[in-house]
Amino acid sequence: MKKNTVSREVQLLSKKEAIQELQKLFLEIRKHDNLYYNNDSPEITDAEYDKLKLLNLAIEERFPELIKTKSPSKTVGGEPAVKFSRVRHTVPMLSLANIFNNDDIEKFLSRIRQELRLDFTSELEISVEPKIDGVSFSALYENGRLVLGSTRGNGSEGENITQNLKTIAGLPKILTSDLHPVPKILEIRGEVFINKNDFLKLNQEQKSKGSKLFANPRNAAAGSLRQIDPLITQSRNLRVFAYAWGTVENRTWDTQHSYLTCLKDWGVPVNPDTEICLTADRIKSVFRSISDMRGTLDYDIDGVVYKVNSVAYQMQIGALSKAPKWAVAHKFEAERASTVLKKIDIQVGRTGALTPVGRLQPINVGGVIVSNVTLHNESEIKRKDIREGDTVIIQRAGDVIPQIIKVVQEKRRQDTEPFSYPEQCPECQSTAICEEDEVVRRCTGGLACPAQAVERLKHFVSRNAFDIEGLGKNTIDDFYAQNRIKNPADIFTLELRDSLPHNLKPIRSNEGWGRTSAAKLFKAINERRTISLDRFLFALGIRHVGQETTKLLARKYKSIDMLQDQIAAATATATGKNSEEYLTLCNIKGIGEKIASGITSFFSSDQNQKIIMELQKQINIEPLTEVVNTNSFLTNKTVVFTGTLEKMSRTTAKNEAELKGARVSNSVSAKTDIVVAGQNAGSKARKATLLGIQIVSEDDYIQLINT
Ligand SMILES: [Zn+2]
Incomplete structure (x- = not known):
């Protein structure tokens, strides 16, 4: 399938449909991943599988705000699967259950004693180890030789990273020892990580190359381990600590502690701060001391692991499906620090959203220098009464962007004032409004706002708008930066200006142009x-106004002049929302108050008026020409399309319906008359069945529009 076909389908999705579609794709792709990788019994071809992935990607490109961390485009089974072959773990690589406080330690120990039917007087050894915040790996040795390396993946399947793992200097390629014989088959498991200093150096290099920065050492380690080119992995100075085993033939150790001793003897790095504890009190005190030295360690740790030391006991206790029952991870609390909030800046996003960013007196939080915090939105600032000059407690949890937990009231200076959130866009001074059901304040400047201009221009020339071939996204970026196109009318004076003696070089002398x-x-x-x-x-690009609405408006008002006159009357301060014109607007079937307010606020802006006026000097705006058949089976019916149409595009199908006097809607409701169900019709068709709505096939529909 060509990407274009995909994106045309995607262009027609509403946000709600996109959410549903992504959810559907998530389940479908996961199902096929499972069939393919775990059961070796794929039900679809690779090309069909790629089609699903492509569609998922296209929807995410259009609605980036809907991308989830578990998206098929992000997770294992996503892109890395293409880069690396799969390795099945003979013994699953389980994760550990988490505990968070001292009470949980007591509970863990008494549960273990219960499982083992041990009374409180008998001895129970617990191995206590720092928990490295890195990436799990598995390294299979045959006759002492490293033959296979893999990531944890989903626990039962990982990625084959043998070549990359072999570049890690600290991990021996060959294991030998006279003291502790190496088992014939031995799978060593542990964590790959990067030192804090190497992480900072790596990010400096990334920055100087203009490459993407890594959010934290764990991401850097994961990214480095998954390079296609092992030479890049080698250059990253990765390290390992081993702490577990998977498949093993003729195991020669009977405790976790003796296993670690073997590893040391074979030259495999193990964490030096591991200790065997006999009591809950001792465990607590070791947890405290590891927690205290956290900031001084060269590497990130995110907790402490407690394991039953005896292997016989471990086997007796066993595992649940996700995690062994004989071990837990005691996680540290998120790291906090206090510093001064120097300033609150308002940034304007490409869609016009105003976002507050806190500028901090830079501070080290768990090894990472933090100088900015997210302040989320206006109401968050109000709720926490965050002021410029305040001393604040910030928190950094894993790779989450730091946030302000609270203001230290006792340290508030006398001269501070509550932050007054701007009601005007800092970029273009247009009114910034907060719509009723939203927390985000948005600039209404639209095309006139420099923060939004580039995105708006891209939309302006896009396929369903002006559809100007050769004026793609990159060209808009370039021409905007070169001051060739700053507003829509500039597009139509481009040729004229290009031929004039000019302070800019003509376009043909630009790189890539002739x-x-x-x-x-x-x-x-x-x-x-x-x-x-x-x-x-x-x-x-009027807010809330999509293609369907523009058709409704064009049908109602016929010409741009008429539309502007009517909307001007509808927004006149004297009458405003009580005016006849406003009621007319709201009464158009398919236009509610929300859309109406988008329309009125757009046309009441002087800057937008100016843009339209300038455009009118350059172009002709024609009325919508449609010969609508008002005597058809479809006339005055509400039609919903679902599934994939194979004989015509969604757009054509919709146009045809409208030309028969039907109204096309995106969602099935009691008001729906007919649902046209294409291939793989999902929830909409089901809903229609429930509501007793007539469902027709694509072929039936073609017959309907041809009669
Ligand atoms: Zn603005």
Whole structure:
């Protein structure tokens, strides 16, 4: 499937549909991953599988805010699966259950004693080990030779990283010893990590190369281990600590402690701060001391692991499906520190959202220098009464961006004032409004706002708007940066300005451009000087106004002048929302108050008016030409499409319905008359069945529109 076909389908999705579609894809891809990797019995071809992944990616590209950490594009079974082959773990690589306080230690110990039917007087050895915050690995040795390396993956399947693992200097490629014979088959397990200093150095190099920075040492280790080129892995100075085993033939140790002794003897690095404890009190005190030395260690640890020392006991106690019952991880609390909030900056995102960012007196929190914190939104600042100049407690938990936990009231200076959140966009001074059901304040400047301009221009020339060939996203980026196109009207004066003596070099002298390509672009632009009203309105990117709404508006108001007059009357301060014009707008079927407010606030902006005026000097806006058949089976019916149509695109199918006088809706409700179900129709078709709504196939539908 071509990417274009995918994106055309995706363009038609509403956000709600996208959420459902992503959920569906998540389950489907997971199912096929499982069939393919775990059962060796795929039900679909590789190409069909790729199609699912491509669709998932396309939806995520359009709605980046919907990307979940568990998305198929992010998780194992996603991209890495393409890079590395799979390794099945003969003995599953389980994770550990977490505990969080001293009471949990007591509970853990008494549970173990119960399982083993030991009374409180009998001895129970617990191995206490720092928990490295790195990436789990498995290294299989045959006759003492490293033959296979893998990641943990999902616990039963990992990725084959043999070549990469072999580049880690600290991990022996060959195990030998006279003291402790090496088992013929031995799978050593442990953690790959990167030192804090190496992490900082690596990020400095990344920065100077203009590459992406790693959020924390664990991410850096994971990213380095999963390089396609083992030479890159080698350059990253990765380290290992081993602490467990998987498959083993003729095990020669009977405790965790003696296993660690063997590892040391074979030259495999083990954590030096491991201790055998006999009492809960001793465990607690070791936890405290490890916790205290955390900041001074070269590497990140995120807790302490307690394991029953005796292997015989471990086997007697056994495991649950996800985790062994004979071990737990005691996690540290998130790291906190106090510092001064120097300033609150408001950033304007590409979609116009105003986001507050706190600038801190830089401070070291668990080995990472923190100088910015997220303040989430306006109401969060109000709720916590966060002021510039306040002393604040910040918290960093794992790779989460640090946040402010609270303000230290006792240290508040006398001269501070509650933060007043701007009601104007700091970039363009347009009004920034907070819609009723939203926490985010947004700039209403739209095309006139420099923070949003580039994204808006890309939308302006996109396929369903002006559809200008050759004016792609990268060209818009370039031309905006070069001051060639700053607002929509500039697109249509581009050719004229390019031929004038000019302080800019002509486009044809730009890298990658020539006389022919420049001429081709000008031609493409000129071909779009006439546009239908609905497309024009869509191009403006009015908030809450999608293609369906622009059609409704174009049908109702016929011309841009009429529309502007009517909307002006609807927003007049004297009458405003009580005006006849406002009621007319809200009464258009398919337009509610929310959409109406998007429309009125857009047209009441002087800057937007100016943009439209400038455009009108360059282009012709034509009324929407549709010959609507009002005497068809579909007339006045509400139609919903679901599933994949194979004989026509969604857009065509919708247009045809509208030309028969039907209304096309995205969701099934009691008001729906007909559901057209294509291939793999999902929840919408089910809902229609429940509601007793007529469901027709694509073929039936083609018959309907042809009669
Ligand atoms: Zn703005």
